[in-house]
Amino acid sequence: MWDFIRRRVNPSTTVGASKFKEELENEKVATFDHDVIRYNTWFEDICSKIIIDEGAGKYNEYLRNLFRAYMTCNNAEIVDAVKDERRK
Numbered sequence: 001m002w003d004f005i006r007r008r009v010n011p012s013t014t015v016g017a018s019k020f021k022e023e024l025e026n027e028k029v030a031t032f033d034h035d036v037i038r039y040n041t042w043f044e045d046i047c048s049k050i051i052i053d054e055g056a057g058k059y060n061e062y063l064r065n066l067f068r069a070y071m072t073c074n075n076a077e078i079v080d081a082v083k084d085e086r087r088k
Contacts, residue, residue, distance in 0.1 A: 017049075017050050017053035017054045020049045020053070021059065021061075023046055024046050024047075025068075027039075027042070027043075027069060028072040029069050029070065029072050030072055030073075030074075034073055034074045034075065036073060036075065036078060039069060043065075043066060043069075067082050067086065070082045
């Protein structure tokens with residue numbers, strides 16, 4: 001059985017992308033001293049790593065994670081913009 005799994009499945013891809021997705025889901029803007037530009041740069045880098053591991057179009061939770069992180073920001077203008085966008 002193990003031989004079949006090793007020949008048919010590439011576990012490093014799943015594990016690698018899974019690690020990046022977990023980071024994406026758990027990170028907050030506060031980690032970047034509420035610097036949204038630094039957070040966005042990090043976010044783009046993580047998204048690129050997920051796409052490298054899984055391919056484009058396989059993971060579609062980017063916007064939800066981005067909005068969730070922005071809601072933790074101490075910038076009221078950004079938080080209000082996210083709230084307005086969610087209402088649409």
